[in-house]
Amino acid sequence: MNQAVRHVYVHFPYCLHRCGYCDFATTVARVIPRERYLQQILTELELRTADQPLAPLETVFFGGGTPSLWGPAAIAAVLAWLQQRAGFAQEPEITLEANPGALESGDLAAYAAAGINRVSVGIQALQDTRLRALDRLHDAAAARQTLAQLGELLAQGRLRSANADLIFGVPGQTMLDLRADVAGILDYGLSHLSAYSLTVEAGTPLAAQVKRGLAARPDDDLQAAMLDALPALLAPYGLARYEVSNYARPGHASRHNLAYWTGRYYLAVGVGAHGFLPQPGAIGVRYGNTRKHEAWLRALAAGILGEDLRETIDADQHQDERLLTGLRLNAGLDLQALAADLGDDRRLALLQRAAPALARGDLWLRDGHLGVMPAALARLDSLIAELA
């Protein structure tokens, strides 16, 4: 595999409020230690790049939590460090996740001036009843305000791309509601949409409510019907599906996420962040930082990494990961790239295992790519298990 590391993920774990469905590494702090967190992110970058140099970066992703609460100066400081130590490839993609609302999204123009050229905003819904059901802090008016700001920054060329996250299949939501959400968001000229079906994650307040009968469980059939309907709802806006949950105008697919989904190496820093780096004698190493934010802060203050996971990835595991993500792509899994990275015998063995599903019409094989037929997307997990 090409050993260059050209992608960096920076996790900012703080949120103003914990949404009932969310299982991400987030912390609701009374006072967000913005400066302390920045210093420790820079310390982690120093520690992790001491024995793993970075190539000129193609993508940087500030995810959360709510990194739009960090402030443009902190984002600029991280980017300045990366510029000095690694530099950037031509036209890098630099993404900031933001939440709607003036308080949470901050000054998006200032973030653009700090070097952000792609914003991903967690709209989730454009109806107050559903936003309340999702336990979100923002309302539809705040969502529209942030979308309008994004539309303006795109039109002025101060941002290159903008994404909205949408959650569908919320109990009570109809197909008409979904259509209205999509139209409401894309009328602002966004270039990308991520649409996720509501998942009840174990251990969340939503899971407890469902268990006690206080909240309805999402309906699988309705979610499958909505997943089916989305491509046609988005086509009039020029967005096409390129991954099961992701839609973009031509040239606006997320290069950072595509790097994950095609098995590239990436450095990740921050509370709960997971990275994948080259390792001599293996395909690579996957590491994970602790999700306990105080423990992470303490470790970095002592000049050590706050890791609680480190796993050597061999060729079998890497192939499984490539299958898992590659088959979710509309372009399918690139078999030539797999053969180049892991050997041609693996490509041939995979094709043999794929033969029954190809014969059934569940998979397609074209131009050296193996993909899932749209009608079989709902059975993606069992297809992947069949090929692994």
Ligand SMILES: C[S@@+](CC[C@H](N)C(=O)[O-])C[C@H]1O[C@@H](n2cnc3c(N)ncnc32)[C@H](O)[C@@H]1O
């Ligand atoms: C970790 S969040 C970060 C973005 C931002 N803080 C926000 O909430 O808008 C990334 C996205 O994952 C999606 N997500 C998180 N938990 C989910 C769940 N249980 N079911 C469906 N989508 C979920 C939401 O669409 C969310 O915008």
Ligand code: SF4
């Ligand atoms: S704002 Fe985003 S990251 Fe924070 S709790 Fe809500 S869904 Fe999770």
